[in-house]
Amino acid sequence: MTVQRLNPGPRMSDAAIIGDIAFLAGRIPTDLTGDITAQTREVLDAIDAVMAKLGGSKADIASVQVWLADMADFPGMNAVWDAWVDRENPPARATCGAALARPGMRVEMVAVARAPR
Template identity: 70%
Template structure:
């Protein structure tokens, strides 16, 4: 089976497709000085852009892992999530507290997406 890579770089690809499954790289916020609600909006917007570039939609997202630098941000992240999530086709989700890669980063998300057959 051939792997297809979206925007491969020297360290990672934005996504890697194996057959009809795409594995997204961790989506991170653009503004590391923003609060959890703004960072969550940025992460979800970045995820939407990658999913769209893959030719898929929010309803095609099978699973999302949410990583929070501070679990006290759980409610703030969920408030944004609840506005964003496809209520008819919500993905499976897990949330955990971790030390994230850069100072100021409050949230990172990774996703697995079912690809449309035409891609």
Template identity: 75%
Template sequence: MTLTRIDPGPRMSEAVIIGDLIFLAGQVPDDLTADITVQTQQVLANIDAVLAQAGASKADIGSVQVWLADMSDFAGMNAVWDAWVDRANPPARATGGVALARPGMRVEMIVIARNPHSG
């Protein structure tokens, strides 16, 4: 079974492909001053970009963990999510409230997807 790292750094890789699965690192927003709508759009765009690097798309996502710094952002995050999600291929998803790593970060998402090229 092969293992491929996408954008490895000294602490972590952006994603790791192991056989049939693609594991994305936690995807975070670029603008920590933005509201939940913009931050969610940025996180989902980052997910799309990393999946594309792995040769996959949101249709290949099997599971997503959504972490919110404030659960009152749940509806705002869901509004953006609902416009983005592949309705023909919705993933399993869990959402929880947690203390995120940096001040101003409102949302982080972790994705596990299938590798459509694994044969």
């Protein structure tokens, strides 16, 4: 089985696909001035965009890891998540606190999904 890569770059790909399973790279906000709700919306929009490129949608996401720079942001992230998640097809999810890569970054998410294409 070969590994296909979506938008490979010098450091990483947007996703690596093996068979019909896609491993999405960590999605992060580009606007680090926003609060947790703005950053969460941006990250979920980025996940939606990658899923669309894979020919799928959030209904195809099997699991998501959520990393928060501050666990006090958990309720704000959940409020945006709850408005976004597909209620008929919610993914498995884990959330933890972590030191993130850049100052001001409040959230990062990594997903594993079915790639229907």
